Amino acid sequence: MTKINHVTHIIRKTRTLSAVAGALALSLAFASAAHAAGAQAITAKDAWVRWLPNNLPAAGYVTLVNAGDKPLDLVDISSSDYGDAMLHQTVSNGSSQKMVMVDKLTVPAHGQVAIAPGGYHVMLEDAKHKIAPGDTVHLKLKFSDGATLDTPFAVKSPAQTK
Known part of the structure; x- marks a missing residue:
């Protein structure tokens, strides 16, 4: 060569x-x-809805887990199954309780937040179709980092939630 x-x-x-x-x-x-x-840093677990008869508003509950290094805020909730989905908190004033609407809920870094009876809950109104215990409904949870979770929620009767 x-x-x-x-x-x-x-x-x-x-x-x-x-x-x-x-x-x-x-x-x-x-x-x-x-x-x-x-x-995804944020996950949802143990999601369920307390169903009420006669088209009364329902309440959704879930535990949000943040595996990330930064806190994340839950900033919006929507559902293809309900006309309205809003984050509320039950607040005690001595002998009475009231619900207040909440704009965001912070899930701490490497922590979790329980949206559970007696505290935070997702108020679900105006069901778009017949919903009954045993069904599954979907809620879309949106977070401050742009992440969204399309989360299935098991529908339970009040007797199943005690």
């Missing part, structure tokens, strides 16, 4: 190795981004 052919051969191999290394780096970057996008 002549010196020029040898140099040309080395240049081609170097370009090929560079292209392979570039493709590998790009592939790893996409894989990392896809993993980051798929790894």
